[in-house]
Amino acid sequence: MHLTNYAINKESADYEQNTDANKDNEGHKRSYARVLEMMREKHGNEAIDKMVHKINDIVIKTMCMAQPHVFHLYRSCLPDDIMN
Numbered sequence: 459m460h461l462t463n464y465a466i467n468k469e470s471a472d473y474e475q476n477t478d479a480n481k482d483n484e485g486h487k488r489s490y491a492r493v494l495e496m497m498r499e500k501h502g503n504e505a506i507d508k509m510v511h512k513i514n515d516i517v518i519k520t521m522c523m524a525q526p527h528v529f530h531l532y533r534s535c536l537p538d539d540i541m542n
Contacts, residue, residue: 467473467486476485482492498506 464487468475474485476482476487478484482489488496494506494510497509
């Protein structure tokens with residue numbers, strides 16, 4: 459069974475539910491944009507821009523690595539010859 463931090467933390471007495479989706483600075487669940495904003499306040503734009511660039515690089519490399527396998531699975535499920 460896969461558990462996320464949320465699945466575990468929501469059972470804590472200290473957990474604060476966010477009741478307004480427009481207020482991503484309240485409660486324990488944060489949007490990616492809000493986390494980056496908080497990190498920029500603490501560490502500055504240059505450090506966070508560098509980190510975001512590295513994250514994007516990892517995502518791109520991961521997608522490039524997975525692409526041949528995903529393409530193979532796609533072609534296996536949806537071949538060009540749909541009559542066969």
